[in-house]
Amino acid sequence: MRYESTKWGGHPHWHFDAVLLGTDDYGRWLGAPAGTRVQRGVEPPVRWTCDFAVLVPATGNWVACFNASGKYELYIDVTGPVTVDGNTVHADDLDLDVVRLPIGEVRLLDEDEFAANQVSYGYPPTVIAQARATADWLMRAVTADIEPFATVGAAWLRKVGELPDVGTPATSGPKPDCGIGR
Numbered sequence: 001m002r003y004e005s006t007k008w009g010g011h012p013h014w015h016f017d018a019v020l021l022g023t024d025d026y027g028r029w030l031g032a033p034a035g036t037r038v039q040r041g042v043e044p045p046v047r048w049t050c051d052f053a054v055l056v057p058a059t060g061n062w063v064a065c066f067n068a069s070g071k072y073e074l075y076i077d078v079t080g081p082v083t084v085d086g087n088t089v090h091a092d093d094l095d096l097d098v099v100r101l102p103i104g105e106v107r108l109l110d111e112d113e114f115a116a117n118q119v120s121y122g123y124p125p126t127v128i129a130q131a132r133a134t135a136d137w138l139m140r141a142v143t144a145d146i147e148p149f150a151t152v153g154a155a156w157l158r159k160v161g162e163l164p165d166v167g168t169p170a171t172s173g174p175k176p177d178c179g180i181g182r
Contacts, residue, residue, distance in 0.1 A: 008121035027058040031160035066153040074100040
């Protein structure tokens, strides 16, 4: 499957190809082994350095990335409505991110970017309110280990390890944090 995120107004953001691992009550699970080529906007593509599993939720304005290693074990993008068109997932990234560090600490990132883009991109008040409400709910759910953020995501991430290798991670060039958010 293809994952394509944009910033408000259709500005290209992260995009990559992944394997549909399966579905459950939480949504569709995509998997990408270490070495997967990912690209942010028109920047040169890079090979990701760790396995990751992406949850495209059945409901909700967010996309979660569970990472095998790196700075964030969980990285959730707050988005506009997430749609699936054939084999392509589309989401508008609305800047706010909820992350969980490997030590278990949960943080809300990019509030400054969200404030700036409200002006530069002209987010409507309803979009601003929805993004804030989604970020607040995600902070509570991740902090309380509510599924799929406790054990379900980790189980799907283990399935990524069963996928064939896609290449050796890059040893030069940009060094992305593992996960789709950064």
